[in-house]
Amino acid sequence: MSAIAKDTQVPDAARNAASARSTTTGTRGRRRRPRPRRWLYVVLTLGLVAMVMPFVWMILGSFKTTAEIRQYPTNFWPIEPTVENYAQLFGRLDFATFFTNSIIVAVFVTLGNIVFSSMVGYALAKLEFRGKKLLFVLVLGTLMVPGVVTFVPLFVLTANLGLVNSYPGLILPFLITPLGVFLMRQFMLSLPDDIIEAARIDGAGEWRTFLSVIMPLCGPAVATLTILTFLGSWNNFLWPLVVATSEDKYTLPVALALYSVGQNAAQYGLMMAGAVVVVVPVLLIFVVLQRYFVQGIALTGIK
Amino acid sequence: MVALAPQAPARPRASRRSRHATLVAWGFAAPFLILFLVFMAGPIVASLMMSFTDLTTRDLQTPFNVNFVGLENYAELFVDPRFVRSLLNTAVFVIVGVPLTMALALAVALALNTGIAKFRTVFRVGYYAPVVTSIVAIAIVWRFILQPDGLLNAFLGWFGIAGPDWLQSTTWALPSLILMAVWRNIGTLMVIFLAGLQGVPKEHHEAAMVDGANAFQRFGNITIPAMRPTLLFAAVITGIGFLQFFEEPFVMTRGGPLDATLSAAMYTFNQFGFGNYSYASAASYVLFLAIVALSLIQFRLLGKKD
Numbered sequence: 001m002s003a004i005a006k007d008t009q010v011p012d013a014a015r016n017a018a019s020a021r022s023t024t025t026g027t028r029g030r031r032r033r034p035r036p037r038r039w040l041y042v043v044l045t046l047g048l049v050a051m052v053m054p055f056v057w058m059i060l061g062s063f064k065t066t067a068e069i070r071q072y073p074t075n076f077w078p079i080e081p082t083v084e085n086y087a088q089l090f091g092r093l094d095f096a097t098f099f100t101n102s103i104i105v106a107v108f109v110t111l112g113n114i115v116f117s118s119m120v121g122y123a124l125a126k127l128e129f130r131g132k133k134l135l136f137v138l139v140l141g142t143l144m145v146p147g148v149v150t151f152v153p154l155f156v157l158t159a160n161l162g163l164v165n166s167y168p169g170l171i172l173p174f175l176i177t178p179l180g181v182f183l184m185r186q187f188m189l190s191l192p193d194d195i196i197e198a199a200r201i202d203g204a205g206e207w208r209t210f211l212s213v214i215m216p217l218c219g220p221a222v223a224t225l226t227i228l229t230f231l232g233s234w235n236n237f238l239w240p241l242v243v244a245t246s247e248d249k250y251t252l253p254v255a256l257a258l259y260s261v262g263q264n265a266a267q268y269g270l271m272m273a274g275a276v277v278v279v280v281p282v283l284l285i286f287v288v289l290q291r292y293f294v295q296g297i298a299l300t301g302i303k
Numbered sequence: 304m305v306a307l308a309p310q311a312p313a314r315p316r317a318s319r320r321s322r323h324a325t326l327v328a329w330g331f332a333a334p335f336l337i338l339f340l341v342f343m344a345g346p347i348v349a350s351l352m353m354s355f356t357d358l359t360t361r362d363l364q365t366p367f368n369v370n371f372v373g374l375e376n377y378a379e380l381f382v383d384p385r386f387v388r389s390l391l392n393t394a395v396f397v398i399v400g401v402p403l404t405m406a407l408a409l410a411v412a413l414a415l416n417t418g419i420a421k422f423r424t425v426f427r428v429g430y431y432a433p434v435v436t437s438i439v440a441i442a443i444v445w446r447f448i449l450q451p452d453g454l455l456n457a458f459l460g461w462f463g464i465a466g467p468d469w470l471q472s473t474t475w476a477l478p479s480l481i482l483m484a485v486w487r488n489i490g491t492l493m494v495i496f497l498a499g500l501q502g503v504p505k506e507h508h509e510a511a512m513v514d515g516a517n518a519f520q521r522f523g524n525i526t527i528p529a530m531r532p533t534l535l536f537a538a539v540i541t542g543i544g545f546l547q548f549f550e551e552p553f554v555m556t557r558g559g560p561l562d563a564t565l566s567a568a569m570y571t572f573n574q575f576g577f578g579n580y581s582y583a584s585a586a587s588y589v590l591f592l593a594i595v596a597l598s599l600i601q602f603r604l605l606g607k608k609d
Contacts, residue, residue, distance in 0.1 A: 029382055040414050047411065048429045051486065055432065057454055058444040067305070069447075070549075074457055120335040135336070137485045142343055143542075148568045149591045152575055152584045154342065173342040176335050206327045215444055219582035221312075235437040237550050238572070251440040257554050260443050271443050279438035280403035286435045293435070293494075 058279065061272035069268040085273035093264075095277060097248060098255040105240070105251060106168050106233040111227040112175030114222055121184025122210050126196060136185075143178045147238050155242055165245040174233060180225055186275070187221035188214065224292045227285070234282060252278045354585035360578030381478070386586065388562050389570040390593075392477060396566065397545045398404035400481045404541055405534070407485065408492030413522075415493070416500045427497075429488035438487065443552035445483045446470065449555075470556050473563040478552045480564055488544070492537050499533030500526070533604040542597045546590065567593070 030268035061069060063081040089095045100211040124131070124136055154173055155164075191214065215222075240251045250258070256274045265271055286293060329336075357445055358369045380386045411430055415423055421566045433441065441567040448454045449469040456466035516524070527534075549568040552558050558565035558573075568589045574583040 033537075037419060040419055044372050044411070044414055044419065044426055048426060051429050051433060051489075053454070054441065054448060054486075055436075057448060061447065063446075070452075074452065074454065088569045102313070116335040116338065123328040123331035127328040127331070129323065129325035130321075131325070132328070138344065142347070144543055144594070145343070145347060146543065146568075146591065146594060148547055148549070148571055149350055149587045150343065150346035152580050153346040153353060154589065155342075155575070156349075156353075156358075156363065156580065157346065161354075172338070176338045176342070178339075178343075183337065207330075210331070231435060236438075237437070237439050242575070253437050256437075256443060257439045257550075260446075260554060261557070268447055272447070275440040275443050279436045282435050282437070283432060286432065287428060290424075290431070293431070301498060 003241075034206060055106065055279070055283070058272050058275050061269060062276045064269050064272075066267055067271050082269075085267075085269040088270055089273050089277065093255075093270075095255065095274065098250050098252045099277065101170075101244075101249060102169075102234055102251045102253075104167060108167075108171045109174045109233040110226055110229045111158075112171070113177060113180040114225060116176050117180035117184045117225060118215060118218065118222070119210070120181050121188055122214055122286060124181070125184045125188035126193070126214070127193075129154070129204070138148075139178045139181050143182060151238060151242060158243060164243055165249050167249070169243045170249065170251070171238055173239065174236070177229065177232075181231060183225055183228075184218070184221055191217055220292075222245050227289060227292050231282060234278075306467055336488075338444065353581045354388075354588050356581045358578060358581040358584075359609060362580075372581075376582050377589070379582070380585055380589060383566065385562060386567075386570055389565045390589075392563070392565055393546060393548070393567045393590075395477060396481060396548055400484050400545050401479075401538060401541045404479070404485045404488045404492060405537055408489045411489065411493050411494050412496035413526075416497060418555070425569040427493070430493050432593070433487045435488040436487075437489045439554055441487065442551050445479075446555045447579065449479050463538060471560055473560050476560060476563045477555055483551060483555075484545065484548060488541060492541065494534060495537050496530070499530050502533075503529040506509045531605060535601060538601045538605060539598050542601060543594050546594050546597065 010221075060076065060078060062085055063083070064075075065080065065082055065084065066076040066078060068075060078245075088206075120135075124132065124139075152191070157172075158164055158169045161169075195213055195217075196209055199213045204213070235253060236251070237257065239251045240254045241257065244250050244254055247255070252274075256278060258264075259274065260271055355371060355373060356369050357372050357375075362368050370449055395529050403444050411426075415426055419426075450456075451466075451468040452470075455469070459466040467475050469475045503526055507529070508521055512520045548566050549572065552564040552566055552569050554566045555570075558569050567586065569585040571590065574586060
């Protein structure tokens, strides 16, 4: 903040009232504050350490033997680093399958959201039609409905359709999200109407306009939607926990949660390695693409 | 923030053209709408209906055995001490967790916004990182950190403090889960607050500075009022999220010790697991109503002062 430099913007009354002070104490006291800032860096850095320490601990722990983790006081660095935990994870336990399942589900869920949200978002943002307001209210109204409200009847439905413990059962309920529709609509509203008019004058129909004029301009919104839905699906827990009833359909969080209370519970290193497999890919994606995460919040106001 | 679109201009009287336009538009909406009705709107209504019946897992094959029981499930819920306990735990989780998350996130956002010039991105990425991670995975890590001989107690040991067995103590288990939830959610609110702070007019701060207002006065009289909509929004979405807490007790404590961390969502899940579908639906609707009520209260308290 360049404090007094913007003096001209200060309302006249205020400036007149305090012009004397601003040239004396004001500048001296406010212009540079080296000391407060230094302690801010210290506090923020301590906070940062607290924020990332669980991740550091997780990664270090995944390379320790159970015996080493059990020692007290605990070593910070692994004394004899081992990849045994990872070997077990992908050997004795079937984490490769869980990983694949998570990817399959997340990819289909993400594709569904991109296609369906873009279509309905386009209708809501750029087309005039009877029932538009009702449709939008429906979407907004369910934006905040918690998963715990729908999962019981959803399970009954899935059971009646014979989709329990299947990929469609894991995927179908998440192919659309009100949040995705909202995000695409908000973005498309910002596109100028002129380009649509121009396309119409050139003789393009609505579908043609949508596919070859609107969608190519939606790159940033699609990127944000992709990240948010993929992430949401990757971390989703309650529904896969209910629907995936045998190991070959477990997603990573389900497998991790169920193993963490069974006979493997005491195998700290193994559990830490499992957490690494779930968390680290997402962290890497986040660090690389972090501006799209922030954009998502800006577009929708919601993580 | 949620901004509704300006109303569509009044349409000319329905002509062939506009009927065609309506048809095309619903064509765009159709796939979404079908999935939406089947997998979202339908279950929301069905859940309410089910909560007035005695549907259990045995009735799935024979739907005609299901009877209407009125409010019986609800009456039963509120005399079940475990459900009441789960509601109390959830209330504590929200009442302590939400303000704590908001206060810390606001402090971080203010520090990043005005206090420092360097490494902003590093701090932002670091504080936001927990948000993107799976709660299940991170709860497992925290379970080990909170062990009696875990990292936290080792750290406290440096200061001569003998930490408790956090997750096995009826006193400390719930606060431990709150601590983890705060840790995980600071990032979301920090980013929202950072965006909100951009909307605070700088001129107001400068004018107040010229008038000799100190940092605290400016924070209370300028920043907070200008941030009111952002704070409201943050309180609502955090409240909604915290009311549904489930993964944390599921992985870390299984609701124990002695139901000290049993949440309303976890109670619902357990009843579902026992096959009491209608009873679980009733419990989920109580939670749903609590979410709606909390949001309304927050709108009252933090919304426009008229």
